Amino acid sequence: MPGTVVLTLLAKNAIPRRAVIVAGGLLVLVVLTGTAIALWLFRSAALATAEWDLKNIAVVLAEQTRQGMLTVDMALRATAEDYRGRGAAARPLSEEALHARMHERVGDLPQLRSLLVIRPDGDLGAHSNVFPAPEMNFRDRDYFTVHRDGKGPPLFFGVPVKGRVMGAHLVHTLSRRMEDPQGEFLGVVIAGIDVRxxxxxxxxxxxxxxxxxxxxxxxxxxxxxxxxxxxxxxxxxxxxxxxxxxxxxxxxxxxxxxxxxxxxxxxxxxxxxxxxxxxxxxxxxxxxxLREWRKQSLYAAISALGAAGVIVLATFLFVRQLHVSEELAGEVTESELRWRTALEAAGHGVWDLDVAAGRVFCSQRYREILGHAPREATLERAEWLAEIHAEDRSDFERKVDACLAGEHSTCSAEVRFDRGDGGSKWGLIRGTMVSADSQGRARRVAGTMTDVTEQRLAQQRLGESEARLNSIIGSAMDAIITVDGQQNVVLWNAAAEKIFHCPAREAVGRPLDRFIPGRFRTAHSEHVGRFGATGVTMRQMGARTALFGLRATGEEFPIDASISQVEVGGYRFYTVILRDITGRQKAAAALDKSHQELRELYTAMHEVREAERTRIARELHDELAQWLTALKMDVSWIAARLPKDLDPLVDRAAKIKGVVDTTVAAVRRIAADLRPVMLDDLGVVPAVESLLHGFSQRTGIVIGFNVDCDGMEFKEPLATAVYRMVQEALTNVARHAQASEVEAVIRLDGDRLVVRVCDNGRGIDAALPRKAKSYGLLGIRERAQTLGGTASIFSPAEGGTVVEIVIPVASYRSGEAEA
The missing domain is CATH 3.30.450.20 (PAS domain)
Incomplete structure (x- = not known):
C-alpha cells in the first residue's frame, strides 16, 4: 500500500522522525478527507435520488387525484343540470327521479359517498342516499356560504366532515354553485368524497x-x-x-x-x-x-479508520525504530519529551544530569519553583547543588553519588531550596538512572522536583493540631472514648483510665461491652445503631433512663454521657464523653436531705409559732380584754357618781372610757391577727371569709369568694396553712398589685384542695429578681411544699396575677381523721 512504500523510502534515507510523523499524518489526513468527501458525495446522490423518486410519486398522485376529482366534478355538473332541468326544462324531473339519478351516479363512482342538493335558503333539497330528503339546513357550512356569498370559485373544496346522514366516516366536501342563465343563485350541489x-x-x-x-x-x-x-x-x-x-x-x-x-x-x-x-x-x-447511505458510511468509515490505524501503527513503529537509534546516539528521545511535557503539565520540575559533561539541565517549571525566570537552564553540577540549603545538601549529594556509582538505580530526598528571591522552598527531588556504562555506573540520571512546601506546612499544622487535640484529650477531666463500627475501643484517654481503673493498653482494641453492665449491653448496642442511622452529629445519652458504667474492678457507677459520630475514609467512629457522677449524686442526695430537714424545721417553727400566737391571742382575749372591760366598768361607775357640777371630771372620765374602748378593740384586733378565734371555732372557710371581708373594708377592693368543699372541714396544719397563704396573697395584692378586684376560690378537685387568689392588677414579671427581704411568695411556696403540694404564681395573658396552691388533702380531712 502507498503508506508502506513511503515509510520504506523514509527509512532508507534516514529521514528525521518529525518528517516521518508529518508524512504519516498527511497520509491519515488524505485517507480520512477522501473518505469524508466520498461519503458526502454519496449522501448528496442519495438525497438527489430520493428527491427524484418523491417528485415522481407526487406527480403520479396528483394526476390520480385530479382524475378522481374530474370524475366527481362531472357528476356535480350533471346533477346541477338535472336540478335546473327540474326547475326550468320542458321535461322537469320529479324529486324521486332526481334522487334515482343521484343515487345511480354515487353507485357508479367508488370515490363518491353521497351527492346533495342544497336550496338557496340552505335547506337540503335532495340526497343521493336518502329519500325523501330529511329536513336539514346547511346555511352555516363553509361549502354553502362561500357560494351563497359569491366569494369563492365555482368549485370549492371543504375540509373533511363527518356525514350528518350516513355515519361517522370522514368525507371530503366538493361543492359547485348552481345558477340560472341570468346568474341567479339557485343553490349548491355537493359531493361527499370518501377519505378512505x-x-x-x-x-x-x-x-x-x-x-x-x-x-x-x-x-x-x-x-x-x-x-x-x-x-x-x-x-x-x-x-x-x-x-x-x-x-x-x-x-x-x-x-x-x-x-x-x-x-x-x-x-x-x-x-x-x-x-x-x-x-x-x-x-x-x-x-x-439516508438509511442505506448510513450503512455504507459505517463500512467506509471503519475501512478508513482501519487504514488510518495501519498508517499510524506503521508510522509509530518506524518512529520507534528511529527513537532507539537516537537514544543510542545520546539524543533526547520522543518518550523523554512526552515524559517531560506530562510532568511539566502536572506541576513537576524536570532535571537531567549528564555525568560526563558535569552539567544539569533544569526545565522551565524547575526554575520557576525556585523563584527564577520561567525558562529552561543548564547549570554546572556544583551550581545545581548550591541551590540546595546547606543543611540538606550533603545528605542529598551522598544519595546522588550512590546512584551514580550504580549502588542504587534511584534516589529520593526532601530538601530545602534557597530561592532566587531570598526565600526558601521545600522540594521533593527524585532521580532515576537513565543509562549506564558497561560497569553499571550511571551516565545519565534524570528526575523530577516537586514543590511540597504547602504539604510540609499542612503537615506541620496538622501535627500542631493533633498535639493540641491530644493535649486536650489527655488533660480533660471527663473520660473520652472512641469506638469503631464494631464497638471496639480505638481511643482511651487518661481520665477514662482513672474512671474505669483500666490502662489504655488494656482497653484499646477490646470491645466496649467490657465496661458496660451486662443488663445494659443489648440496649446500648441498639441505641448506638439507631444513632448511627439517624446521621445526627451529636446527642445526649440517658435522656430517659439512668446510665451506668462498669469499672475494671467490677464496680458499677452512675455516669452522664453524650455521644457523637463521624465518618472517616468510609469507616464510622463513635466518640463518647462521660463523667462519673457518683459524687454529684451523693451531693444531690445530701442537698435533698438538707432541703427536707429545712422543710421539717420550717414546719416545726411554724407549728411552734402558731402555738405561741394562739397562746398570746387567748391571753390577750381572755385576760387583758377582761381586765380592760373591768376597768371600763369601774370608770363608768365612777362617772355615774360624780356630781353634775364637776364637768371637767365628767369629761375626763368619758375620755378615759373612750381610751379603754379603743384599747379593747386594739387588743381584739391584735389577737385576731395573731390567731383568729374563728379559725379554731368555725373552721378555715368562715375564717377566710372573715379575712376577705376585713381586707375589703380596709382597702376598698371588691372581693369575690367561691367555695366548693362539699361542707367538709380540714384538720391542722392544713387549716392554718390555707388561712396564712390566703392572708399572705392578700397582703401582696395590697402592697404591689394596684388592683380593684380580687377573687378567691377554695374547692376540692378529687383528692386535691385547690386555692386560687386572682387579681386584676398590674401583674408580675417572673423574670425579675426577687426583692431583698421580700419573702411573702417564697413563704407561700414553702408552706405548700411542707404539705406535699405546690404553689405557682403567674400572670395570665389577660393580665393580673394568679396565686394557685394545690395540696393533696387525703390525710388532712377531718372525717378521715375521726374514722
Whole structure:
C-alpha cells in the first residue's frame, strides 16, 4: 500500500522522525478527507435520488387525484343540470327521479359517498342516499356560504366532515354553485368524497415509517393526510416553507424543511393539480432516505479508520525504530519529551544530569519553583547543588553519588531550596538512572522536583493540631472514648483510665461491652445503631433512663454521657464523653436531705409559732380584754357618781372610757391577727371569709369568694396553712398589685384542695429578681411544699396575677381523721 512504500523510502534515507510523523499524518489526513468527501458525495446522490423518486410519486398522485376529482366534478355538473332541468326544462324531473339519478351516479363512482342538493335558503333539497330528503339546513357550512356569498370559485373544496346522514366516516366536501342563465343563485350541489378512497391510493406507497402524504388547498388548509391524523385536518400552515416560498415560486418541486406536523428534517415533494386549487405533498424523513447511505458510511468509515490505524501503527513503529537509534546516539528521545511535557503539565520540575559533561539541565517549571525566570537552564553540577540549603545538601549529594556509582538505580530526598528571591522552598527531588556504562555506573540520571512546601506546612499544622487535640484529650477531666463500627475501643484517654481503673493498653482494641453492665449491653448496642442511622452529629445519652458504667474492678457507677459520630475514609467512629457522677449524686442526695430537714424545721417553727400566737391571742382575749372591760366598768361607775357640777371630771372620765374602748378593740384586733378565734371555732372557710371581708373594708377592693368543699372541714396544719397563704396573697395584692378586684376560690378537685387568689392588677414579671427581704411568695411556696403540694404564681395573658396552691388533702380531712 502507498503508506508502506513511503515509510520504506523514509527509512532508507534516514529521514528525521518529525518528517516521518508529518508524512504519516498527511497520509491519515488524505485517507480520512477522501473518505469524508466520498461519503458526502454519496449522501448528496442519495438525497438527489430520493428527491427524484418523491417528485415522481407526487406527480403520479396528483394526476390520480385530479382524475378522481374530474370524475366527481362531472357528476356535480350533471346533477346541477338535472336540478335546473327540474326547475326550468320542458321535461322537469320529479324529486324521486332526481334522487334515482343521484343515487345511480354515487353507485357508479367508488370515490363518491353521497351527492346533495342544497336550496338557496340552505335547506337540503335532495340526497343521493336518502329519500325523501330529511329536513336539514346547511346555511352555516363553509361549502354553502362561500357560494351563497359569491366569494369563492365555482368549485370549492371543504375540509373533511363527518356525514350528518350516513355515519361517522370522514368525507371530503366538493361543492359547485348552481345558477340560472341570468346568474341567479339557485343553490349548491355537493359531493361527499370518501377519505378512505384517497387513503387506499396513498397506502401503496413505500415512504418509510415516517413517510406522509398530504392533500392541501392552495391556501395552505390541510384536507387529508396519510397516515391519517384527524386532529390536524382543517389546520392551516401558511408559515411553512412549502407555502411561504416554494409553492409561490414553482407549481412543482422538492424542498428540504422541517415536517409539516413534526420537527423532523424531511424531504417534501409537491405538485399542484391542474385546473384545481389543490396541492399534493409527499414527504419522508431524511433519516429514512439516508438509511442505506448510513450503512455504507459505517463500512467506509471503519475501512478508513482501519487504514488510518495501519498508517499510524506503521508510522509509530518506524518512529520507534528511529527513537532507539537516537537514544543510542545520546539524543533526547520522543518518550523523554512526552515524559517531560506530562510532568511539566502536572506541576513537576524536570532535571537531567549528564555525568560526563558535569552539567544539569533544569526545565522551565524547575526554575520557576525556585523563584527564577520561567525558562529552561543548564547549570554546572556544583551550581545545581548550591541551590540546595546547606543543611540538606550533603545528605542529598551522598544519595546522588550512590546512584551514580550504580549502588542504587534511584534516589529520593526532601530538601530545602534557597530561592532566587531570598526565600526558601521545600522540594521533593527524585532521580532515576537513565543509562549506564558497561560497569553499571550511571551516565545519565534524570528526575523530577516537586514543590511540597504547602504539604510540609499542612503537615506541620496538622501535627500542631493533633498535639493540641491530644493535649486536650489527655488533660480533660471527663473520660473520652472512641469506638469503631464494631464497638471496639480505638481511643482511651487518661481520665477514662482513672474512671474505669483500666490502662489504655488494656482497653484499646477490646470491645466496649467490657465496661458496660451486662443488663445494659443489648440496649446500648441498639441505641448506638439507631444513632448511627439517624446521621445526627451529636446527642445526649440517658435522656430517659439512668446510665451506668462498669469499672475494671467490677464496680458499677452512675455516669452522664453524650455521644457523637463521624465518618472517616468510609469507616464510622463513635466518640463518647462521660463523667462519673457518683459524687454529684451523693451531693444531690445530701442537698435533698438538707432541703427536707429545712422543710421539717420550717414546719416545726411554724407549728411552734402558731402555738405561741394562739397562746398570746387567748391571753390577750381572755385576760387583758377582761381586765380592760373591768376597768371600763369601774370608770363608768365612777362617772355615774360624780356630781353634775364637776364637768371637767365628767369629761375626763368619758375620755378615759373612750381610751379603754379603743384599747379593747386594739387588743381584739391584735389577737385576731395573731390567731383568729374563728379559725379554731368555725373552721378555715368562715375564717377566710372573715379575712376577705376585713381586707375589703380596709382597702376598698371588691372581693369575690367561691367555695366548693362539699361542707367538709380540714384538720391542722392544713387549716392554718390555707388561712396564712390566703392572708399572705392578700397582703401582696395590697402592697404591689394596684388592683380593684380580687377573687378567691377554695374547692376540692378529687383528692386535691385547690386555692386560687386572682387579681386584676398590674401583674408580675417572673423574670425579675426577687426583692431583698421580700419573702411573702417564697413563704407561700414553702408552706405548700411542707404539705406535699405546690404553689405557682403567674400572670395570665389577660393580665393580673394568679396565686394557685394545690395540696393533696387525703390525710388532712377531718372525717378521715375521726374514722
Amino acid at each position: 378512497y384517497l387513503h387506499d391510493i396513498y397506502r401503496s406507497l413505500e415512504l418509510g415509517p415516517a413517510g406522509r402524504v398530504f392533500l392541501f388547498r392552495k391556501d395552505s388548509v390541510l384536507l387529508t393526510s396519510f397516515p391519517a391524523d384527524d386532529a390536524e385536518i382543517g389546520g392551516s400552515f401558511p408559515a411553512h416553507a412549502l407555502f411561504s416560498s416554494a409553492l409561490p415560486a414553482a407549481a412543482s418541486g422538492v424542498l428540504q424543511a422541517r415536517g409539516l406536523l413534526s420537527d423532523q428534517p424531511r424531504l417534501i415533494a409537491y405538485h399542484s393539480l391542474q385546473n384545481y386549487p389543490l396541492v399534493i405533498a409527499v414527504s419522508s424523513t431524511t433519516d429514512y432516505v
